[in-house]
Amino acid sequence: MATILDFEFEAHTNPIAADDRTALLANPGFGKIFTDHMAVIRYSAEKGWHNARIEPRAPLQIDPACAVLHYAQEIFEGLKAYRLPDGGAALFRPEANAKRFRESARRMAMAELPEEMFLSSIRELVAVDRDWIPEIEGGSLYLRPFMFASEVFLGVKPASEYLYIVLASPAGAYFKGGAPSVTLWVSEDYTRAAPGGTGAAKCGGNYASSLVAQSEAIRNDCDQVVFLDAAESKWVEELGGMNIFFVMDDGSVITPPLGGTILPGITRESLITLARDAGVDVREERYSIDQWEADSKSGKLREAFACGTAAVVTPIGRVRGRTRDFVIGNGGPGILTEKLRTDLVAMQRGEAPDPHNWLQRLF
Numbered sequence: 074m075a076t077i078l079d080f081e082f083e084a085h086t087n088p089i090a091a092d093d094r095t096a097l098l099a100n101p102g103f104g105k106i107f108t109d110h111m112a113v114i115r116y117s118a119e120k121g122w123h124n125a126r127i128e129p130r131a132p133l134q135i136d137p138a139c140a141v142l143h144y145a146q147e148i149f150e151g152l153k154a155y156r157l158p159d160g161g162a163a164l165f166r167p168e169a170n171a172k173r174f175r176e177s178a179r180r181m182a183m184a185e186l187p188e189e190m191f192l193s194s195i196r197e198l199v200a201v202d203r204d205w206i207p208e209i210e211g212g213s214l215y216l217r218p219f220m221f222a223s224e225v226f227l228g229v230k231p232a233s234e235y236l237y238i239v240l241a242s243p244a245g246a247y248f249k250g251g252a253p254s255v256t257l258w259v260s261e262d263y264t265r266a267a268p269g270g271t272g273a274a275k276c277g278g279n280y281a282s283s284l285v286a287q288s289e290a291i292r293n294d295c296d297q298v299v300f301l302d303a304a305e306s307k308w309v310e311e312l313g314g315m316n317i318f319f320v321m322d323d324g325s326v327i328t329p330p331l332g333g334t335i336l337p338g339i340t341r342e343s344l345i346t347l348a349r350d351a352g353v354d355v356r357e358e359r360y361s362i363d364q365w366e367a368d369s370k371s372g373k374l375r376e377a378f379a380c381g382t383a384a385v386v387t388p389i390g391r392v393r394g395r396t397r398d399f400v401i402g403n404g405g406p407g408i409l410t411e412k413l414r415t416d417l418v419a420m421q422r423g424e425a426p427d428p429h430n431w432l433q434r435l436f
């Protein structure tokens with residue numbers, strides 16, 4: 074069983090015309106348009122990983138008895154390819170995504186894709202579709218590796234066949250200019266993850282179960298939902314798809330500790346490192362919703378923000394719930410929040426030094 078596969082390349086016979094591509098790339102939005110190709114690798118218990126291909130992006134034919142449609146063995150990743158000032162392109166910490174993808178697979182009892190194959194699938198796909206990386210300010214090529222149980226079988230067991238695919242989707246700046254502050258809704262009826270559950274795995278099921286709470290947030294004129302811990306309904310954990318940070322009046326920073334119920338975000342880890350590099354005291358410790366409200370009202374808490382690959386850093390201006398309503402700072406983006414966002418974005422785009430070697434050059 075080879076650990077590195079050679080990718081067979083089948084070019085799209087009818088790719089999007091260059092003029093049409095240019096028009097699409099001027100205002101790509103997020104997750105709406107896709108490049109001409111996709112990477113595909115198959116797994117079966119007998120053959121191991123095989124049939125690695127870069128092929129035309131096209132609909133899949135799925136048997137209705139395909140295991141994922143019934144028992145939801147599915148995981149994914151999200152990372153971006155950025156244009157560099159010299160016209161090249163780079164990925165930001167892709168080896169961290171490769172490792173997390175394996176850890177997610179293990180939790181969901183799925184086959185673990187070797188990290189080298191994960192990385193080469195992305196490199197090969199971006200090499201083929203390199204003209205799809207937007208040149209616009211704040212643009213990037215969002216990469217979506219994912220894997221699901223493809224065995225045709227209704228018995229309940231870990232599947233013996235999997236399909237791994239990478240899609241590439243040009244994305245504009247999540248927010249043009251500085252990121253506006255969002256209002257969070259504190260979910261009291263729903264939790265995202267419980268001890269022993271799948272909260273630390275990047276699986277579609279976590280998102281499926283969070284959507285009813287997200288709808289409740291929208292119904293209450295909030296932008297995003299923030300979840301509390303399942304055991305005590307007391308400790309702030311994270312948003313539906315972003316980690317959370319608090320900035321105190323003494324300049325120190327708090328973020329909830331990992332421990333099985335929080336997704337180990339790569340943006341989270343990078344911001345902890347960047348803040349510590351800048352001399353900020355960052356503590357990974359539990360912070361309760363009551364404390365958050367009290368500290369916001371007393372002024373002990375100055376800023377709060379959420380973070381993740383898609384939106385990078387999003388300031389939190391206000392928090393509401395059935396019995397709560399409080400404003401953070403003056404309701405607008407905080408100073409440290411803006412600095413961390415600007416510093417991280419500059420590093421991701423190769424506009425600032427990269428002391429931790431986080432950028433992997435593609436070309």
Ligand SMILES: *Cc1c(COP(=O)(O)O)cnc(C)c1O
Pocket residue numbers: 151275311312313314315316336337338339340341380381382383
């Ligand atoms: C992906 C994700 C994040 C952010 O992780 P990044 O690696 O920073 O993109 C945070 N929370 C959840 C639930 C996620 O799925």
